[in-house]
Amino acid sequence: MPNVRLVIEYDGSHFHGWQMQPGVRTIEGEIERVLEMVLREKIHPVYASGRTDAGVHARGQVINFFTSQEQPDVLRVAHSLSNILRGQLSVLQADIVPDDFNSRYSSVSKQYTYSILNRLGPAVLDYGKVWYIGSKLDPQRMNEEAKAVIGEHDFTSFRGTGCNAKTPVKTILESEVLVDGPFIRYRVVGTGFLKHMVRNLAGTLVDLSRDFLSLKSMGAILAARDRKQAGVTAPAHGLCLDWVRYKDESAAGAAR
Amino acid sequence: MPNVRLVIEYDGSHFHGWQMQPGVRTIEGEIERVLEMVLREKIHPVYASGRTDAGVHARGQVINFFTSQEQPDVLRVAHSLSNILRGQLSVLQADIVPDDFNSRYSSVSKQYTYSILNRLGPAVLDYGKVWYIGSKLDPQRMNEEAKAVIGEHDFTSFRGTGCNAKTPVKTILESEVLVDGPFIRYRVVGTGFLKHMVRNLAGTLVDLSRDFLSLKSMGAILAARDRKQAGVTAPAHGLCLDWVRYKDESAAGAAR
Numbered sequence: 001m002p003n004v005r006l007v008i009e010y011d012g013s014h015f016h017g018w019q020m021q022p023g024v025r026t027i028e029g030e031i032e033r034v035l036e037m038v039l040r041e042k043i044h045p046v047y048a049s050g051r052t053d054a055g056v057h058a059r060g061q062v063i064n065f066f067t068s069q070e071q072p073d074v075l076r077v078a079h080s081l082s083n084i085l086r087g088q089l090s091v092l093q094a095d096i097v098p099d100d101f102n103s104r105y106s107s108v109s110k111q112y113t114y115s116i117l118n119r120l121g122p123a124v125l126d127y128g129k130v131w132y133i134g135s136k137l138d139p140q141r142m143n144e145e146a147k148a149v150i151g152e153h154d155f156t157s158f159r160g161t162g163c164n165a166k167t168p169v170k171t172i173l174e175s176e177v178l179v180d181g182p183f184i185r186y187r188v189v190g191t192g193f194l195k196h197m198v199r200n201l202a203g204t205l206v207d208l209s210r211d212f213l214s215l216k217s218m219g220a221i222l223a224a225r226d227r228k229q230a231g232v233t234a235p236a237h238g239l240c241l242d243w244v245r246y247k248d249e250s251a252a253g254a255a256r
Numbered sequence: 257m258p259n260v261r262l263v264i265e266y267d268g269s270h271f272h273g274w275q276m277q278p279g280v281r282t283i284e285g286e287i288e289r290v291l292e293m294v295l296r297e298k299i300h301p302v303y304a305s306g307r308t309d310a311g312v313h314a315r316g317q318v319i320n321f322f323t324s325q326e327q328p329d330v331l332r333v334a335h336s337l338s339n340i341l342r343g344q345l346s347v348l349q350a351d352i353v354p355d356d357f358n359s360r361y362s363s364v365s366k367q368y369t370y371s372i373l374n375r376l377g378p379a380v381l382d383y384g385k386v387w388y389i390g391s392k393l394d395p396q397r398m399n400e401e402a403k404a405v406i407g408e409h410d411f412t413s414f415r416g417t418g419c420n421a422k423t424p425v426k427t428i429l430e431s432e433v434l435v436d437g438p439f440i441r442y443r444v445v446g447t448g449f450l451k452h453m454v455r456n457l458a459g460t461l462v463d464l465s466r467d468f469l470s471l472k473s474m475g476a477i478l479a480a481r482d483r484k485q486a487g488v489t490a491p492a493h494g495l496c497l498d499w500v501r502y503k504d505e506s507a508a509g510a511a512r
Contacts, residue, residue, distance in 0.1 A: 009380045041402030057381055070331070082377045090377030092438075121338045124265045125313055125496070171295060182348075 001066040003101055004074055006081075007093035008061050012204035013128050013237060014088040017054035018176070027052075030085060033064070038080045039067050046125025049110060049157070049244040050101045055236030057129065060243035062103045072096070103244070109173060111242040112193075114186040114202035114234060126250070129182065131202075137209045139184045143177035145208050146186060148218035149201065150175050156225040160233065168225075170194060177205065187242075199234045200227075207231030257322040259357055260330055262337070263349035264317050269384050269493060270344040273310035274369065283308075287319070287339060294336045295323050305359045305366060305500040309452070311492030313385065316348070316499035318359045328352070359500070365429060367498040368449070370442040370458035370490060386439065387458075387494035393465045395440045399433035401464050402442060404474035406431050412481040414460070416489065418451025424481075426450060433461065443498075454488040456483075464489030 014090050016024040020032065028046055035043040046065045047214060052058060064077050078091035102107075117130040149155075149172050156168040174189040186202045207213050213231060215221045221229050272280040276288065284302055291299040302321045308314060334347035356362075373379050373386040374393050382487075405428050412424045430445040442458045460477060463469050469487060471477045477485050 009377065011380050011383070054471060079375060086378065087383045090380045092375055092377045094376075119348060120334060120350075121265065121348045122342065124267050124343060124346045125315060125385060127343045129266070202396060 001068055001099075002070070002072055002073060002096050003064055003066055003099050004075075004077065005062065005064045005093075005095055005097045005101060005103065006078065006091050008063060008081075008089055008091055009059050010057065010061065010085075010089040010200060011087070011128075012055045012057045015054070017056075018048055018051040018091045027089065030089070031081065034081050034084050035065065035077070037084075038077055039069055040078065041068055043067065046188050048212065049107050050193070050241070052241055053199075053236050053239075056241065057237070058238045058241040061204045061241055062244045062246075063105070064097065064101060064103045101246075106246050107192050107202060108245045108247055109189055110193075110244040111174075111187065111189045112198045113242055114188075114198060114238050115240070116184040116186070116206065117182055117203075118184050119182040126183075128237050129240075131206075131235050133206065137206065139177050139179045139209075142184065142186070142205045142209050145205055145218040146175045146177045146188075146201075149188075149222060153222055153223070154225055155194055155197055157221050157227055158197045158200040159194045159227060160200065161227075163195035165192075165194050168194060170197070194252075196233055199236065199239055200230055202238070203234040204231035206234065257324055257355075258320055258326070258328055258352050259320055259355050260328060260333065261318065261320045261349075261351055261353045261357060261359065262330075262334065262347050264319060264337075264347055265315050266313065266317065266341075266345040267343070267384075268308060268311045268313045271310070272326055273312075274304055274307040274425045283345065284402075286345070287337065290337050290340050291321065291333070293330065293340075294307060294333055295325060297324055299323065303359045304499075305363050306449070308413040309455075309495075310494050312495045312497065313493070314497040317497055318363070318500045318502075320353065320357060346495065357502075360412075362502050363445050364501045364503055365431075365445055366500045367443065367445045368454045369496050369498055370444075370454060371494050371496070372440040372442075372458075372462065373438055374440050375438040382439075384493050385496075387462075389462065391466065393440060395433050395435045395465075398442070398461045398465050400475040401461055402431045402433045402444075402457075403445075405478060406433050408476055410481055411450055411453055411478070413477050413483055413486045414453045414456040415450045415483060416456065417483075419451035421450050424450060426453070431457075452489055455492065455495055456486055458494070460487035462490065481502055 009075045015027045018027045020028040043065050074094035078094040082090045115130040117132045122132045152171045155167050172190045178185045271283045274283045276284040299321050305318045330350040334350040338346045371386040373388045378388045407426045410424050428446045434441045
């Protein structure tokens with residue numbers, strides 16, 4: 001059975017997260033609905049590099065599925081998904097990959113960007129894509145604190161409730177805060193992430209900058225291994241999965 | 257009477273252009289409606305650096321108006337506009353300026369960016385903010401052609417019908433095409449622009465890249481002084497007014 005891989009962009013505000021659930025419109029559910037129309041067979045499961053939370057966006061999510069069609073027209077699949085889910089989901093790349101490719105287990109690393117809009121007026125052109133904070137933040141300080149999580153650490157302080165990962169130890173490869181006009185962007189690359197981990201890191205960087213926390217550094221919060229010492233969970237709509245990288249190839253995804 | 261200047265961002269898709277017209281929702285009309293509520297007096301006219309076409313966005317439009325209130329609370333005006341027109345218009349800066357300041361006539365230059373999305377899948381996260389073109393364009397060639405309009409020229413070939421400017425001669429200070437991930441962005445700075453001029457320049461750069469035109473260079477099209485020799489008028493929703501610059505000060509606006 002051919003193994004089809006798609007790189008997709010989606011606006012998380014149109015879906016109740018990735019995972020199929022009865023009675024709600026999810027990314028997995030909508031993709032499977034369209035695939036059944038196009039390929040004339042039930043496609044399940046559709047694998048993803050990771051399940052994004054409700055409201056989280058993606059510019060380069062990677063998914064794969066198997067079809068019984070011997071020579072599936074992957075471009076037709078791509079155009080059908082992009083057209084039927086217009087403005088909500090778009091296919092950026094479509095190809096047939098080896099049988100042993102799995103979008104989740106074959107991944108080596110992935111990048112998320114958390115976007116904050118920090119200025120007088122709330123978001124308009126980036127409405128629903130950024131966390132608006134009117135009070136002045138200190139991006140230089142946030143960048144210094146962001147560096148502290150690089151490496152292999154126990155991320156218990158940044159682990160969301162209900163996380164079912166076997167271990168709270170994760171490896172962060174890159175972590176920095178960049179100023180981009182009125183935006184402050186937290187960019188983080190890791191081999192894997194706990195539930196809500198990026199949103200908790202972003203919220204903690206903001207709360208450190210606002211001086212809302214008892215512990216005054218990312219290092220101290222990390223060492224505490226206590227979720228209560230970290231900051232707020234930043235809202236889902238500021239987060240975007242940029243790309244996923246696989247063995248022996250460059251990153252799949254739209255962002256740089 | 258105090259002269260109040262505001263720097264504003266807006267999403268052009270929510271309005272029928274700048275200028276007040278009976279029976280339609282315009283940016284000028286909505287601003288005057290809110291100002292009357294906040295300042296408890298009829299405010300008219302509200303001056304703008306220029307009237308953007310219906311559908312065109314702004315990240316740094318500059319406007320000004322006079323009020324009879326001796327000490328107007330400009331921050332309250334800013335917050336009221338941003339809150340009442342939430343998601344549609346936002347005030348980025350508010351101050352009181354000298355009487356002789358006029359957002360249109362005091363301006364020295366302004367920058368527009370025309371954004372094209374050039375990849376397999378249509379826009380999702382930038383839906384309504386970019387012109388989606390699926391066929392592969394040649395941004396290097398577009399950049400070379402874009403340079404040809406720098407300087408003082410007769411822009412008759414790029415003048416929209418109904419343009420009431422006294423002369424078709426305009427001065428372009430910067431003109432370039434940049435690649436930004438899957439986006440191709442045409443950035444142009446000028447002292448002033450004719451009606452539809454930036455959209456006609458962007459459409460012509462695209463049509464030159466697609467080899468849709470008889471004349472094969474921007475220079476030849478400019479020299480022809482004939483609108484029929486230039487390319488298509490690019491759709492309004494890909495265009496954004498980034499900033500407006502004034503004498504003796506830096507650019508007012510959100511973009512870099």
